[in-house]
Amino acid sequence: MNDEQLNGFFKAARSAKPDTAPAEYGFETRLLARLRTERELSVAWPAIAWRLVPAFVAVVAAIGVWIIATSSMNSTDLRSAIAGDEGEPTLVTYFTGD
Amino acid sequence: MSAPVDEPTNERLIQSTLAGDDEAFAELVRRHKRKVFGIASRFAHNHHELDDICQEIFVKVYQKLKSFRGEAPFDHWVARVAVRCCYDSLRKGQRDRQNVPLDRIDIGVVDNVNPARAAEVLHWAMAGLSADERLVITLLELEEKPVREVADLTGWSESNVKVRAHRARNALKKILEKSHER
Numbered sequence: 082m083n084d085e086q087l088n089g090f091f092k093a094a095r096s097a098k099p100d101t102a103p104a105e106y107g108f109e110t111r112l113l114a115r116l117r118t119e120r121e122l123s124v125a126w127p128a129i130a131w132r133l134v135p136a137f138v139a140v141v142a143a144i145g146v147w148i149i150a151t152s153s154m155n156s157t158d159l160r161s162a163i164a165g166d167e168g169e170p171t172l173v174t175y176f177t178g179d
Numbered sequence: 180m181s182a183p184v185d186e187p188t189n190e191r192l193i194q195s196t197l198a199g200d201d202e203a204f205a206e207l208v209r210r211h212k213r214k215v216f217g218i219a220s221r222f223a224h225n226h227h228e229l230d231d232i233c234q235e236i237f238v239k240v241y242q243k244l245k246s247f248r249g250e251a252p253f254d255h256w257v258a259r260v261a262v263r264c265c266y267d268s269l270r271k272g273q274r275d276r277q278n279v280p281l282d283r284i285d286i287g288v289v290d291n292v293n294p295a296r297a298a299e300v301l302h303w304a305m306a307g308l309s310a311d312e313r314l315v316i317t318l319l320e321l322e323e324k325p326v327r328e329v330a331d332l333t334g335w336s337e338s339n340v341k342v343r344a345h346r347a348r349n350a351l352k353k354i355l356e357k358s359h360e361r
Contacts, residue, residue, distance in 0.1 A: 082352045082355050082356045084348075087348060087351065087352055087355070089297075090297050090300070090301050090355070091301070091320040091321065093293075093294040093297030093298065094294065094297050094298040094301045094302075094321060095320075095321055095323065096294040097294035097295045097297065097298040099220040099221075099229075101213075101216040101217070101220050101226075101229065103226050104216065104226040104229045104230045104233070105212060105213070105216055108208070108212055108230070108233065108234075109205040109208050109209060109212075111230070111234065112205075112208060112234055112237050112238070113201055113204070113205055115234060115238065116201070116204075116238065116241060117201075119238070
């Protein structure tokens, strides 16, 4: 294919101007509706985020309480194990190999 | 008899839009949509896609309106935003090669070909080009814009535009030749 043939394609394509009238009809209305929706969403998101703050704080507090409760339970078990008679036979077995 | 009401200037409409007047922006859109649709229609496959691209362009115009300093005419600035959006949509690879049967196109007698058919074939062949090549061919050959204006619209240097156009033409020739051989 030479340049002349390619230019022929361009010339023919140029003369076929796309009809944009159907897409242009009511375009401003659709565009403004979209802009309003986007604006509302951008305003709504921070408000929703603020409303979620108490719930988030409650979840964090619950997790904190659970961590403290479980760690204190574990330490109580350890102390009782040491204080009781269970520790000594275990130690003797360990050192003597019996 | 009442005096004719002066049409507000673009600058005035921009100020009103920035102050929150949606009707002022609608008027700006009304004034410039013909040009934007003209540019975008070269990149879109159908009216639905054209509407999407044009909406994207005017949403960008709305969002960037604050940054318009009036150094260039407003319609140039809008055209630049439009070209940038079309380029972005090309780069996103939204356009797939359409299944246009090419066996009935005779490249030797292309001047006698129905213009709509030639546009269709060209559209198909251009889908095989990179986004850069497609943009430059569309602006230079289909929109018939001078190299300087293409450079201004794309932000590329004039020599860069020429180099890309040369490569794009060669690539397009190859694609059309290949399809003709089939």
